[in-house]
Amino acid sequence: MDYGDAEMTGERLGQVRFFEFLTEEEREEFAEDSVIVSFEAGDEIIEEGGGAHGLFVLTSGRVEVRKRVPGGDRLLAEMDAPAVVGERGLLGESGASATVRAESRVEAIKISRETFGRMVSEGRPAAFKLSYRIARTLARRLTRLDEEVVEAIRELERRGETDLEAFRDRLVTDWAV
Amino acid sequence: MQGPPSLGDVPFFRHLDDEELEELEELLEPATFEAGETIFDEGGPEERLYVITSGTVEVHKKVLPGRRQLLATMEAPTVVGEMGLLTEPRATASVEATTRVEAHGIDRDRFLEKLDDDSPAACKLVHEIGRTLADRMARTDESVADIIDRLERTGETTDFEVFQDRLIREWSF
Numbered sequence: 209m210d211y212g213d214a215e216m217t218g219e220r221l222g223q224v225r226f227f228e229f230l231t232e233e234e235r236e237e238f239a240e241d242s243v244i245v246s247f248e249a250g251d252e253i254i255e256e257g258g259g260a261h262g263l264f265v266l267t268s269g270r271v272e273v274r275k276r277v278p279g280g281d282r283l284l285a286e287m288d289a290p291a292v293v294g295e296r297g298l299l300g301e302s303g304a305s306a307t308v309r310a311e312s313r314v315e316a317i318k319i320s321r322e323t324f325g326r327m328v329s330e331g332r333p334a335a336f337k338l339s340y341r342i343a344r345t346l347a348r349r350l351t352r353l354d355e356e357v358v359e360a361i362r363e364l365e366r367r368g369e370t371d372l373e374a375f376r377d378r379l380v381t382d383w384a385v
Numbered sequence: 386m387q388g389p390p391s392l393g394d395v396p397f398f399r400h401l402d403d404e405e406l407e408e409l410e411e412l413l414e415p416a417t418f419e420a421g422e423t424i425f426d427e428g429g430p431e432e433r434l435y436v437i438t439s440g441t442v443e444v445h446k447k448v449l450p451g452r453r454q455l456l457a458t459m460e461a462p463t464v465v466g467e468m469g470l471l472t473e474p475r476a477t478a479s480v481e482a483t484t485r486v487e488a489h490g491i492d493r494d495r496f497l498e499k500l501d502d503d504s505p506a507a508c509k510l511v512h513e514i515g516r517t518l519a520d521r522m523a524r525t526d527e528s529v530a531d532i533i534d535r536l537e538r539t540g541e542t543t544d545f546e547v548f549q550d551r552l553i554r555e556w557s558f
Contacts (some may be wrong), residue, residue, distance in 0.1 A: 275530060277530065277533070277534060278534065282533075296519045296522050296523065297519075299512075299515050299516055299518075299519040300516055300518075300519025300520045300522070300523060301516075301519075301520055302519070302520050302523035302524075303523075305523055305526040305527060305530075306526075328512065331505060333503050333505075333508065336503075336505070336508035336509065336511070336512055337503070337508070339508070339511060339512040339515050340500065340508065340511045340512070340515070342515055342519070343471055343511055343512070343514055343515030343518055344471050344472070346515065346518040346519060346522050347468055347471035347472045347518055348471075348472050349522065350468070350518060350521065350522055350525060351468065351472050351473075351477060353525050353529060354477060354525070355477075356529075357525070357528060357529065357532060358446070358448050360532045360536065361448055361449070361532075362448070362449060363536070364532075364535060364536065365449055
């Protein structure tokens with residue numbers, strides 16, 4: 209990718225709210241090492257159960273998020289560009305817990321785990337700023353999810369679930385404080 | 386007597402070099418808790434990150450009215466208070482010392498200032514915290530999938546949709 213492309217990609221990153229916290233130069237740093245990818249309607253962008261994946265900044269199109277459940281799969285969400293998917297997979301070791309599929313033609317900027325890992329090992333501030341941003345997003349989501357899990361356990365108890373104790377123990381372990 | 390383990394022995398700090406560890410050591414305030422003493426009280430302030438260098442703590446939460454659920458037992462070397470650092474400085478669970486606990490406190494505001502100044506040491510620590518959160522998020526996602534399944538099977542589907550919507554809104558992948 210030549211410099212002109214990186215500048216353009218950097219500009220496109222800047223249009224996504226998730227990347228607003230980076231300076232123009234930092235966005236271009238990411239842009240230089242990222243690739244532009246496109247998907248046709250029906251293509252899988254992130255696959256549930258697949259290995260840890262990179263981050264995709266969707267610049268055009270629409271995606272759906274689906275999760276396998278007993279007896280089929282469930283639509284979790286539909287998202288329109290500009291949006292970011294895969295931030296958890298960029299930072300963590302775990303694979304995706306849901307599938308992201310293109311519903312229309314989708315264009316995206318991909319930041320791979322390899323690229324991100326290299327930027328981290330080089331100690332580049334832009335990479336750590338992205339880490340901080342993702343960590344904060346995840347921490348806020350976790351806090352809200354934890355509260356919802358507690359609420360759901362209370363609801364199940366209210367409905368007279370009998371084997372709730374073991375279930376509850378499994379759900380609420382691994383709490384972060 | 387053997388001295389307390391250094392920061393470098395604590396998993397969150399393992400990728401920091403000596404210079405970076407020194408930078409964070411300036412922020413450390415020694416703290417000691419006796420067995421039974423509360424470190425964080427659920428719903429109360431969480432304005433410090435504690436790097437626990439010796440002892441054991443328990444994490445409890447009031448999940449059902451009148452009952453405290455044990456969420457985790459954590460042994461040194463470990464860190465508590467990292468969620469308060471990244472979200473609101475309010476404890477979502479209680480942390481109590483079950484033995485005598487030796488720790489280093491790091492003031493939340495002073496740490497956030499370092500982070501705002503792009504201190505590499507602070508950035509690396511947050512990067513490590515983020516990595517553990519990402520993996521914890523993956524496990525929470527699976528718990529949530531279980532709950533949705535369980536709620537559906539209990540039959541009463543009328544208010545289920547509301548739950549489902551709230552649960553999946555925070556899904557991440």
